[in-house]
Amino acid sequence: xxxxxxxxxxxxxxxxxxxxxxxxxxxxxxxxxxxxxxxxxxxxxxxxxxxxxxxxxxxxxxxxxxxxxxxxxxxxxxxxxxxxxxxxxxxxxxxxxxxxxxxxxxxxxxxxxxxxxxxxxxxxxxxxxxxxxxxxxxxxxxxxxxxxxxxxxxxxxxxxxxxxxxxxxxxxxxxxxxxxxxxxxxxxxxxxxxxxxxxxxxxxxxxxxxxxxxxxxxxxxxxxxxxxxxxxxxxxxxxxxxxxxxxxxxxxxxxxxxxxxxxxxxxxxxxxxxxxxxxxxxxxxxxxxxxxxxxxxxxxxxxxxxxxxxxxxxxxxxxxxxxxxxxxxxxxxxxxxxxxxxxxxxxxxxxxxxxxxxxxxxxxxxxxxxxxxxxxxxxxxxxxxxxxxxxxxxx
Numbered sequence: 001x002x003x004x005x006x007x008x009x010x011x012x013x014x015x016x017x018x019x020x021x022x023x024x025x026x027x028x029x030x031x032x033x034x035x036x037x038x039x040x041x042x043x044x045x046x047x048x049x050x051x052x053x054x055x056x057x058x059x060x061x062x063x064x065x066x067x068x069x070x071x072x073x074x075x076x077x078x079x080x081x082x083x084x085x086x087x088x089x090x091x092x093x094x095x096x097x098x099x100x101x102x103x104x105x106x107x108x109x110x111x112x113x114x115x116x117x118x119x120x121x122x123x124x125x126x127x128x129x130x131x132x133x134x135x136x137x138x139x140x141x142x143x144x145x146x147x148x149x150x151x152x153x154x155x156x157x158x159x160x161x162x163x164x165x166x167x168x169x170x171x172x173x174x175x176x177x178x179x180x181x182x183x184x185x186x187x188x189x190x191x192x193x194x195x196x197x198x199x200x201x202x203x204x205x206x207x208x209x210x211x212x213x214x215x216x217x218x219x220x221x222x223x224x225x226x227x228x229x230x231x232x233x234x235x236x237x238x239x240x241x242x243x244x245x246x247x248x249x250x251x252x253x254x255x256x257x258x259x260x261x262x263x264x265x266x267x268x269x270x271x272x273x274x275x276x277x278x279x280x281x282x283x284x285x286x287x288x289x290x291x292x293x294x295x296x297x298x299x300x301x302x303x304x305x306x307x308x309x310x311x312x313x314x315x316x317x318x319x320x321x322x323x324x325x326x327x328x329x330x331x332x333x334x335x336x337x338x339x340x341x342x343x344x345x346x347x348x349x350x351x352x353x354x355x356x357x358x359x360x361x362x363x364x365x366x367x368x369x370x371x372x373x374x375x376x377x378x379x380x381x382x383x384x385x386x387x388x389x390x391x392x393x394x395x
Contacts, residue, residue, distance in 0.1 A: 007077030008049045014072060016044045018058065018065060031385060032061045034350035036378040038288065047290045051373050052078045053126060056097060057350065060107055069101060086147060086155035092135070095156070097125045099142050107349070113141060119352045126353070126372040129158060129237030158238075165238045168192070172234040192229045196243065200225040203244055207251040224250040231363075245367040252366060273298065274308050343393045351386040358383060 019029045019040075026044075027037040034057055035043075035050075043050055052073075059067050070080045081101045089095040100110045100121075111121040114137050124130045130138075139149040153159045161169065174180055175188045204221030224246040232242050277297050281289035291309060295302040344352050350372070357363045357371060358379075369376040 007075070008046050010072075010075045011049045012044050012046045014076070015040070015050070018067065019044075022062065022065065030378070030381070032348070033057050034348075034354075034372070034374055034378065034382060036375065036381040039375050039378050041288055042290075045287065045290055047292075049077065053097070053373050056101075056125070061348075063106065084143065084146060086152055089155075091127075092130060092152065092156040092158055093125055093127050095152070096121070096130065096138065099138065100125075103142060114138060119349050119356070122349045123353050123357075123371070128371060131235065132159070135159060161238055165240065168239045169234045172232055172239065176233065189229060193225060196225060196229070196239075197221075199240070200228075200243060200247060203247045204251060207248055220250040220254050221247060245363070245370060249364045249366045270304070271308050274300075274305055343390055346393065347386050347389060351382055351389075354379060354382045355386050 015029075019026070022029070024032070025037075026040040029035075030037045030040045033040075033054060035054070042048055052069075055067070055069060055072075055076075059065070059069060069078075070082070073080045081098045084099065084102060086095055089098055100107070103110070105113070107121050107125075108118045111118040114121065114134060116134060120128075124134070135152055136149050139147065139152060143151075171188055171192060175185055175192070180188070200221040204224070207220075225243065227250075228239070228243040228246040231246075232239050274294060277294050278289055281293060281297060285293075289297075291306045292302050294300075294309075295305045298305070344355060347355070353372065354368055357368050363371065365376050365379040368374075368379050
């Protein structure tokens, strides 16, 4: 526990010092690194430690800030990036990042050498599955003669799709092909839904612990399966992990609906008490109190306070559909128009990635947060900022 506490404290001090050196407010610093102002405040208040990718984003956004990941990684509880050996990395996403850091390349220059956009490379570093061609290019340009594509396939299971994943990928490619006839597309869609119904039901039951009534999982799996089939793009990875994210999102949506329907009276009573305590402590401390401070003030368990605060955040989250129309039908989604691409090019890499994942590929806040390893509460902030800039460019 002492090691974790020291890492959290070191992270807080580094973030506060860097932000002060750059002369940025928390809001501006958060926008630059893809986090909300509240998230930056929690980092500086030692409520949590940012993931490693946060610091890589910071270095990428401000290369002149003088930070090098390997210089501060051990103090923050991270492992230094020193090896090209795939066995030293936990995922293909970390490996892409590690190879780039070891070659001292920015995302833009590294992406240019791999013949992809910087936004696409950022998405790969933030958990989007890389295409086999991209992995092969990485091996050919940066790993030979010590390692090759076969070494990466052996090390990272996500690069070894099983026969079922290969078959599903082929079906989705045919479904998304504009040349596929309408009646054939309807048949493929129905087959995909029918073939994956049992899997979706099992995943929903596994996640049903999030629901006040486990029986509501039946509603979650059916809705999630249809949305996943309609929204999956085989270029971005296998279907089953994508379906799992939709299941989790729909289960949590059911939990929020149960809150609103009045089944959580005890929780709402606690929420009112905790909300008042949070306001009182904010006046005293002149900052947002941490869950531990609220728990001490009310003599409640920290976990209970954290659960209520998370429930309040979920309850008050606003759907992004209020700000932008729903995506087009899957068969018609081939990308943004050239005019929109020109406007998106003016956004930050993180903003473009979030807009693409949300409105082109239909991911919700929770899925985007998991894909990019960021807080779910920061996703609406990123989207709202990007939308405001897009509206200004249109007007």
